[in-house]
Amino acid sequence: MKRRKFIQNTGLSLGMIALAYNKSFADILTQQKYQFKLLRNNVGIFTEQGGTIAWLSNSAGMVVVDSQFQNPAMNLIAELKKASEKPLQYLINTHHHGDHTGGNIAFKGFAEKIVGHVNCLENHQKTAAAQKSEDKQLFADTVFKDQWKAKVGAEQIQANYLGAAHTNGDIIVHFENANIAHMGDLVFNRRYPFIDKNAGANIQSWTEVLEKAIAKYDNDTLFIFGHSLDPEKVTGNKEDLKAMQNYLEKLLLFVKAEIKAGKTKEEILKAERIPGAEEYQGQGIERSLTAALQELTK
Ligand SMILES: [Zn+2]
Incomplete structure (x- = not known):
């Protein structure tokens, strides 16, 4: 039961991974x-x-x-x-x-x-x-x-x-x-x-x-x-x-326009992408927005 649940949860078992890469369990566990x-x-x-x-x-x-x-x-x-x-x-x-x-x-x-x-x-x-x-x-x-x-x-x-x-x-x-x-x-x-x-x-x-x-x-x-x-x-x-x-550049432009439009800090921090730089992704956009706000309102 437990093993079955593990396989369901991970999608792949170590055995399946080992087969896919033609490697033993031991190899995978000690892999660099x-x-x-x-x-x-x-x-x-x-x-x-x-x-x-x-x-x-x-x-x-x-x-x-x-x-x-x-x-x-x-x-x-x-x-x-x-x-x-x-x-x-x-x-x-x-x-x-x-x-x-x-x-x-x-x-x-x-x-x-x-x-x-x-x-x-x-x-x-x-x-x-x-x-x-x-x-x-x-x-x-x-x-x-x-x-x-x-x-x-x-x-x-x-x-x-x-x-x-x-x-x-x-x-x-x-x-x-x-x-x-x-x-x-x-x-x-x-x-x-x-x-x-x-x-x-x-x-x-x-x-x-x-x-x-x-x-x-x-x-x-x-x-x-x-x-x-x-x-x-x-x-x-x-x-x-x-x-x-x-x-x-787009980060500064975006935050500047938001400030000009009368948005509050909370509203500005809700942004999920920077317009014109959408290829930038991942965690932590709020760190960029906070820093830009700090720079533009000092
Ligand atoms: Zn660093």
Whole structure:
């Protein structure tokens, strides 16, 4: 009875799943939950839980961009160590949020330098102090305001700060030879973004930051996104940057028109889609609407 009910509830039993994929139960239960994947020119991505991680592993060393949380970070480190015995020169944080820096601590004694924007460090320290979680953090020891560069073997890395956006400390990390740019949370691919007003986010400025990025990189640049509605689409091209920019512009236009029409906050927060940016979906549209209201009524 119980088993029958389970099958009814899930639709598929493990046995059926195993048959469909020609795998044993044991295989399925021990299957890796994460993805460690090469993109091109020694640069790849790692996904498990939290913001997408980028990694470089070449004959001179290794670099990691963002660290998710402690457990996924340990899985990533195990994969990197399997592939290379070279030192990890840089762990770079695109911004301070816990799903991008929570795994920093796993790099203690492994990463030679932790790099981030000055505001990323400040936000990270402030948030950790508020949560009394300083002992679980590893903070950036190498900070910059506008630009930071480094060379690891044949790969040239350039990180740029283009202005306030998702927070006031988001950077873009470009692997120049591979022509791969990690956008951090500057792009939520077709998914309602988090707009962290408490950490200096600015929607108008975010659209301008994306405009600069669209001008700065070329049509061959492969972009990595912090988050995506479709988990298979954490990488993309300039069209995805334009879609994100369009979403933010349409969000501001929509909320501005609603305020002008005399709508209350409660009425505005009921919206389920942003007109002109309907491809943006998922959970949390109210976070966008609240942030836009805050920005437009301050
Ligand atoms: Zn974030």
